[in-house]
Amino acid sequence: MKLERRLEQPWWLSVAVPLGSLVVAFGIMAVILAATGHDPVETYREILDAAFTGNGAFSATFISATPILFTGLAAAAAFRMQLFNIGAEGQLYLGAVGASWIALQLGDRSAASTPLYVVAMCVAAGLAGALWALIPGVLRAFARTNEIITSLMLNYVAGLLLTYLIFDSSSYWRDTSTLQARAFPQGKPMPEASNWPTFGSEVVVPLGFVIGLATALALWVLYTRMRFGFEVGVIADSPRAARYAGMRTRRKILSVMAVSGAIAGIGGASQIGDFTYTLDGSTTGLQAAAFGYTGIVVAALARYNPLAVCLVAVLIGGLQNAGYTLQGPDFPSGLVGVMQGIILFCALGGELLFRYRLRIRRRSSAQGASGPAVEPAR
Amino acid sequence: MVGITKRFPGVVANDDVNFEAAEGEVHALLGENGAGKTTLSNILTGLYRQDEGEIELYGEQVRFHSPRDALDAGICMVHQHFRLVEPFSVAENVVLGDHRGEARRIVVHSSAIENRVEELSSRYGLAVNPKARVWQLSVGEQQRVEILKALYREARILIMDEPTAVLTPQEAEALFGTLRAMAEEGKTVIFISHKLHEVKAVADRVTVLRGGRTVATVDAEPATLRSLAALMVGREIDVARPLEQPRRLADVRTLEVDGLTVAGDRGEIAVKDVSFAIREGEIVGVAGVAGNGQRELAEAVSGMRDIRAGSVRIAGRRLRGGDPREAILAGVGHVPEDRLGTGLAPSLSVTSNVVIKTYRRRSFSRGPLLALRRMREAAVGIIRRYDVKTPGPGTPVRNLSGGNLQKLVLGREFEDDPLVLVVAQPTRGLDVGAIETVHSYLRDAAARGVAILLMSEDLDEILALADRILVVYEGEIVGELQAGAASIDEIGLLMGGGASE
Numbered sequence: 020m021k022l023e024r025r026l027e028q029p030w031w032l033s034v035a036v037p038l039g040s041l042v043v044a045f046g047i048m049a050v051i052l053a054a055t056g057h058d059p060v061e062t063y064r065e066i067l068d069a070a071f072t073g074n075g076a077f078s079a080t081f082i083s084a085t086p087i088l089f090t091g092l093a094a095a096a097a098f099r100m101q102l103f104n105i106g107a108e109g110q111l112y113l114g115a116v117g118a119s120w121i122a123l124q125l126g127d128r129s130a131a132s133t134p135l136y137v138v139a140m141c142v143a144a145g146l147a148g149a150l151w152a153l154i155p156g157v158l159r160a161f162a163r164t165n166e167i168i169t170s171l172m173l174n175y176v177a178g179l180l181l182t183y184l185i186f187d188s189s190s191y192w193r194d195t196s197t198l199q200a201r202a203f204p205q206g207k208p209m210p211e212a213s214n215w216p217t218f219g220s221e222v223v224v225p226l227g228f229v230i231g232l233a234t235a236l237a238l239w240v241l242y243t244r245m246r247f248g249f250e251v252g253v254i255a256d257s258p259r260a261a262r263y264a265g266m267r268t269r270r271k272i273l274s275v276m277a278v279s280g281a282i283a284g285i286g287g288a289s290q291i292g293d294f295t296y297t298l299d300g301s302t303t304g305l306q307a308a309a310f311g312y313t314g315i316v317v318a319a320l321a322r323y324n325p326l327a328v329c330l331v332a333v334l335i336g337g338l339q340n341a342g343y344t345l346q347g348p349d350f351p352s353g354l355v356g357v358m359q360g361i362i363l364f365c366a367l368g369g370e371l372l373f374r375y376r377l378r379i380r381r382r383s384s385a386q387g388a389s390g391p392a393v394e395p396a397r
Numbered sequence: 398m399v400g401i402t403k404r405f406p407g408v409v410a411n412d413d414v415n416f417e418a419a420e421g422e423v424h425a426l427l428g429e430n431g432a433g434k435t436t437l438s439n440i441l442t443g444l445y446r447q448d449e450g451e452i453e454l455y456g457e458q459v460r461f462h463s464p465r466d467a468l469d470a471g472i473c474m475v476h477q478h479f480r481l482v483e484p485f486s487v488a489e490n491v492v493l494g495d496h497r498g499e500a501r502r503i504v505v506h507s508s509a510i511e512n513r514v515e516e517l518s519s520r521y522g523l524a525v526n527p528k529a530r531v532w533q534l535s536v537g538e539q540q541r542v543e544i545l546k547a548l549y550r551e552a553r554i555l556i557m558d559e560p561t562a563v564l565t566p567q568e569a570e571a572l573f574g575t576l577r578a579m580a581e582e583g584k585t586v587i588f589i590s591h592k593l594h595e596v597k598a599v600a601d602r603v604t605v606l607r608g609g610r611t612v613a614t615v616d617a618e619p620a621t622l623r624s625l626a627a628l629m630v631g632r633e634i635d636v637a638r639p640l641e642q643p644r645r646l647a648d649v650r651t652l653e654v655d656g657l658t659v660a661g662d663r664g665e666i667a668v669k670d671v672s673f674a675i676r677e678g679e680i681v682g683v684a685g686v687a688g689n690g691q692r693e694l695a696e697a698v699s700g701m702r703d704i705r706a707g708s709v710r711i712a713g714r715r716l717r718g719g720d721p722r723e724a725i726l727a728g729v730g731h732v733p734e735d736r737l738g739t740g741l742a743p744s745l746s747v748t749s750n751v752v753i754k755t756y757r758r759r760s761f762s763r764g765p766l767l768a769l770r771r772m773r774e775a776a777v778g779i780i781r782r783y784d785v786k787t788p789g790p791g792t793p794v795r796n797l798s799g800g801n802l803q804k805l806v807l808g809r810e811f812e813d814d815p816l817v818l819v820v821a822q823p824t825r826g827l828d829v830g831a832i833e834t835v836h837s838y839l840r841d842a843a844a845r846g847v848a849i850l851l852m853s854e855d856l857d858e859i860l861a862l863a864d865r866i867l868v869v870y871e872g873e874i875v876g877e878l879q880a881g882a883a884s885i886d887e888i889g890l891l892m893g894g895g896a897s898e
Binding site for chain 2: 249
């Protein structure tokens with residue numbers, strides 16, 4: 020039994036492999052569920068119900084899917100150039116900081132137009148996220164530091180900044196209007212007009228999700244139909260070939276990091292505008308949700324394809340949402356985590372099968388005893 | 398080795414090959430690129446397993462399941478590309494992978510190993526310091542380390558794969574002395590080469606391979622260069638280069654290099670105060686042993702490397718240097734040494750690679766949007782005109798053979814109508830047919846007025862193509878010869894730094 024590199028990857032594999040991985044994951048999980056005394060079939064039915072088919076399930080799923088759609092796109096945008104921006108987490112916090120600042124500023128000037136708020140919040144959040152992402156970007160482009168480490172470290176810095184703004188200072192973001200708010204720190208509530216609208220009544224779709232879909236489409240066009248994406252593809256495949264062809268690799272590192280950070284930042288704006296309506300500085304809120312890290316999983320499962328990120332985000336969002344519903348006295352939350360871990364594990368294993376072919380053959384019978392499958396050297 | 402057959406997908410690399418070598422002889426394995434020499438030696442060293450046939454060693458039939466089996470049987474090979482760990486010392490490299498006695502202990506007893514290495518190197522005339530780090534050594538010295546590795550393991554059979562490709566003629570002479578000394582001690586040396594005069598100089602007997610088959614085994618003594626060449630290519634050929642009329646060239650200096658100084662990868666001066674000019678339609682060959690500044694010179698002219706001092710002018714326009722885009726726009730085409738990885742992006746399609754330099758032009762993009770259809774048409778055009786064998790323009794170039802990769806690169810560079818073409822090792826690793834094609838493409842380009850700077854380690858190639866030959870040694874031009882008047886001996890002497898002595 021051995022693995023051989025596939026020379027070409029048929030298109031249907033890119034659909035069959037992720038689906039197959041999911042099936043295998045659910046198979047393994049069924050064994051674990053049965054071993055821990057849960058009925059797998061019943062559990063899966065509950066998951067399906069809570070995530071997609073139940074009453075209001077899709078609305079809840081969209082709420083979970085929206086932030087990881089943004090962070091998934093952010094990761095996909097950078098990873099496509101082999102630029103491993105692990106910092107979507109921190110870039111999202113910074114986006115939330117930027118979006119809440121502009122919303123509060125506009126509120127102070129008593130602006131009332133919601134579209135104005137939405138645009139201003141997205142721009143401010145995008146800028147904040149992009150600038151935060153440019154720190155590892157500049158370091159990578161000019162000092163050749165490893166962007167994985169720098170962007171990861173900056174996540175903790177961003178988290179501490181968030182806590183500092185609400186808990187450890189009397190910053191512009193902190194609500195100090197009432198005695199209670201001074202004793203129990205919290206962020207200022209956003210002005211009413213800054214709350215983002217939703218679509219639909221049966222199934223409620225937040226505006227952030229729609230913006231995310233539009234971003235995905237734009238990103239797809241950027242990466243498959245435009246010069247920008249062509250350059251990214253060459254740099255990803257061979258930096259030497261890119262230099263040979265006269266491409267500006269440094270500039271591209273900066274712009275890809277900026278794009279990636281901006282998308283994650285807009286995800287932060289969506290958190291403020293769509294859901295929390297205040298800057299959440301606690302370590303149990305935004306910081307515990309780990310949207311940035313989940314986004315990496317989403318991007319990996321979608322094989323960095325922006326359009327596939329939309330689908331995967333909804334799928335993973337549904338699973339997370341179902342996790343909240345499932346966990347209870349007889350269903351520990353750890354088991355939910357195990358399930359998500361198994362899915363990731365199988366997806367990464369499937370990735371291997373996508374690039375390599377498994378060949379099974381009998382051990383050295385008289386005819387089959389040929390040499391290792393290496394290229395003929397002449 | 399009797400009746401050895403080895404098939405690879407699409408080719409039979411060895412077809413019923415018979416080969417035998419005696420104790421105490423230097424036996425040459427002669428054949429063109431692709432004749433199956435390397436495959437045969439890879440079978441003998443256990444790297445491949447034959448599909449059919451038997452191997453007998455000292456009268457006993459053997460079956461190798463891995464390279465280690467072959468090593469244990471006393472067969473060592475010195476590959477064309479050395480298998481050395483650069484940061485390690487010579488002594489460490491020598492014991493690396495040896496799993497007997499001294500080397501097997503957890504604590505490596507280095508002084509004992511060093512003494513043994515020293516003793517071996519003085520006995521066989523392989524001057525090298527056992528304490529030196531491999532990266533500090535010249536290519537010739539590294540090769541000696543490889544031979545020491547074999548001697549240390551008490552190899553009875555030593556296979557040398559094209560050992561002189563990286564050596565000066567003088568270093569090669571010294572190597573031949575070592576090989577003769579080993580043979581006199583009763584060892585067997587198998588010497589793989591496609592160079593007739595070397596085979597004649599060092600071997601006792603010669604086995605000639607052609608197209609994967611054994612053609613003949615002859616004694617080296619009575620054989621002539623002409624008779625060996627005839628066996629190798631299957632017809633009588635003229636060993637001497639046909640004399641050509643010097644071509645008439647317009648007096649337009651397309652490329653002017655003046656006082657050029659360039660740093661190498663480690664910051665050392667790799668190209669020292671080099672000046673020359675190439676006229677419209679002229680091919681200038683740069684001859685030299687690998688690592689004497691050819692690569693750095695090519696990269697400086699094509700903008701891949703910074704210019705430390707001096708100037709490069711293309712049709713009178715001075716380049717700032719260190720910027721490939723600037724060079725491309727000035728009209729410099731570049732066929733790099735490393736085709737797959739520098740010249741081409743391996744996982745991308747033929748189409749993407751065809752437009753990799755020109756995607757910014759108006760013909761392939763409307764504003765920031767790419768004109769995908771026109772890109773594809775351009776790729777189809779190049780595939781057709783330059784006879785690139787590929788399943789289609791969407792195939793990743795990684796799946797193409799070496800010859801087709803080179804045709805693709807050449808096609809792309811020619812289509813851009815360059816003024817100057819920098820060509821490095823254009824035929825390395827290609828088979829005979831592809832070499833012919835590449836040479837004719839280069840001649841055609843020169844005929845159309847392109848000034849060509851040709852770097853090649855293959856002297857025959859330079860003699861076959863160049864109008865004028867520059868010889869480099871340690872980053873300096875040590876000689877300039879007109880092609881018609883140049884002799885291999887003279888160039889060889891210059892390549893080895895002979896001019897200064």
